Amino acid sequence: AQSVTQLGSHVSVSEGALVLLRCNYSSSVPPYLFWYVQYPNQGLQLLLKYTSAATLVKGINGFEAEFKKSETSFHLTKPSAHMSDAAEYFCAVSVGNNNDMRFGAGTRLTVKP
Amino acid sequence: EPEVTQTPSHQVTQMGQEVILRCVPISNHLYFYWYRQILGQKVEFLVSFYNNEISEKSEIFDDQFSVERPDGSNFTLKIRSTKLEDSAMYFCASCRDRHYEQYFGPGTRLTVT
Numbered sequence: 001a002q003s004v005t006q007l008g009s010h011v012s013v014s015e016g017a018l019v020l021l022r023c024n025y026s027s028s029v030p031p032y033l034f035w036y037v038q039y040p041n042q043g044l045q046l047l048l049k050y051t052s053a054a055t056l057v058k059g060i061n062g063f064e065a066e067f068k069k070s071e072t073s074f075h076l077t078k079p080s081a082h083m084s085d086a087a088e089y090f091c092a093v094s095v096g097n098n099n100d101m102r103f104g105a106g107t108r109l110t111v112k113p
Numbered sequence: 114e115p116e117v118t119q120t121p122s123h124q125v126t127q128m129g130q131e132v133i134l135r136c137v138p139i140s141n142h143l144y145f146y147w148y149r150q151i152l153g154q155k156v157e158f159l160v161s162f163y164n165n166e167i168s169e170k171s172e173i174f175d176d177q178f179s180v181e182r183p184d185g186s187n188f189t190l191k192i193r194s195t196k197l198e199d200s201a202m203y204f205c206a207s208c209r210d211r212h213y214e215q216y217f218g219p220g221t222r223l224t225v226t
């Protein structure tokens with residue numbers, strides 16, 4: 001069964017530092033992978049998605065993720081963190097014929113001034 | 114830009130009562146979903162709906178839950194007899210076609226007392 005695992009429930013970086021949020025997937029078929037962001041008391045907003053085109057995917061707000069089949073990973077990065085990036089980030093995989101999503105446990109990103 | 118809407122934003126109910134959570138998906142979307150997020154936990158898939166029938170459901174989606182698309186625009190989630198553990202944020206989502214990104218509503222916070 002397809003699933004994702006997010007390593008690190010909480011990541012803290014300084015403003016301007018590199019952001020790296022880790023996600024590994026398990027899938028018997030080529031996966032469709034997504035990163036969503038959730039700001040406090042809000043819904044989920046799509047950051048980016050991988051759908052078997054380019055392995056390096058660029059998203060909104062300066063985020064990008066690289067699909068690495070050999071490592072079964074889809075880590076999210078941003079070169080320089082901004083205070084407004086503080087949020088919960090969820091990795092997700094699309095499952096089955098109906099695009100049901102399976103989410104990781106989430107990583108809370110804190111950005112220190 | 115079209116968006117998924119959900120009402121109410123917050124629902125408080127007593128244990129054993131029935132609740133109906135309402136969603137209006139994006140108008141040209143064909144696949145509809147409900148997810149829930151217990152406070153501080155990950156987003157969990159409940160059910161997917163396509164072509165006027167349930168296409169997939171999780172083990173959480175037991176006989177107490179039902180979904181309906183009564184009029185071609187609304188998509189509802191009914192909980193027949195609420196339990197304390199049903200307290201969560203419930204998100205509706207829709208997508209245009211399989212493997213496209215899902216658009217999430219802002220959620221309904223359900224509190225069962």
